[in-house]
Amino acid sequence: MKLYYAPGSCARASHIALREAGAEFDLALVDFTRAEQRSEAYRAINPKGRVPALETDRGLLTETPAILAWIAQSYPDAGLAPLNDPFQFARLQSFNAYLCSTVHVAHAHSRRGERWADDQAAIDEMKRKAPEVMDSCFRLMETDMVTGPWVMGEAYSVADPYLFTITQWLPAHGLTSTSYPTIHALVQRMLERPAVQDAISAEAG
């Protein structure tokens, strides 16, 4: 298996989950500083021109929530999702869907505004508002979604690396996880896990 990633990107969620699962895989750097994700060579692998992309023996998988659920289902002994309870599995998936469709998207408006506007003033306006939108997402998660110690409660799951990864983007918005105590405590617990330490260290090269 091979995980296409960029350091600190949302691919870190899949990266940590693979390590938690005990999977064997290689890392393949997609160098965003050289816009390699938009190169012809990478688009031949992943036409979306994004990371993560996970090359498996059956073919390529993209989109973080899909990769995370696949890791949990493919390595059931690692206990990374409530696989035998469709309702709890749906709660996990709902959380991951919120991260990908709302929180990651809020973040992207500060760095990738050109996806949705050509005019520089409009791009600047999105960038200006992004911290407010990120903060409102994190307040909703803190208040209504995350009870702790983990996203799903007592059980660690693939939602935790995903929330952890996105929480690490807060400083880019002038925000800090200490504003959201339950999430902040979760991040501190994440930093103690060998899989998380190894992933961060491997991405730092």
Next chain:
Amino acid sequence: MKLYYAPGSCARASHIALREAGAEFDLALVDFTRAEQRSEAYRAINPKGRVPALETDRGLLTETPAILAWIAQSYPDAGLAPLNDPFQFARLQSFNAYLCSTVHVAHAHSRRGERWADDQAAIDEMKRKAPEVMDSCFRLMETDMVTGPWVMGEAYSVADPYLFTITQWLPAHGLTSTSYPTIHALVQRMLERPAVQDAISAEAG
């Protein structure tokens, strides 16, 4: 069960899937023309202030990809997802994640720009560019993701109602599904299904 919906919104995907599954459920209209989704009464049910939300006997579920997978897992006899093949299930989930995080988001920039900008000129600029972004999403799906007759190939799945629902938003962008022949043919096949006809008719009141 009760599905909170607005007519023609992305809740239609869950609505169709529930009918395909043979589930028993009630529909609860959330009136967007009166901004009911942002009312205190609705936020007490779903703090996100969005649809769909599915009230089950275990509690509330939100986010279309999570609800769709839950329907497929809870009604396995309906055959709405490749439940016994984690790789194919991940392909299905990847498609649904792309719809929620990229295609729905592209659409939202034409109608809900205030989520990401306060300045009216910026909101107008997003609206102006939205058709171009929607078109590029649909070209990618047509070229690299949907082989037909259904999203997953020969097998109908919960991805089909979701793609169908979002395809129905193309005219709002001055676009037409006929520009994407494989997707257009899929939409025509969808329109022949009783579950789809019944859902559209029920939403029309």
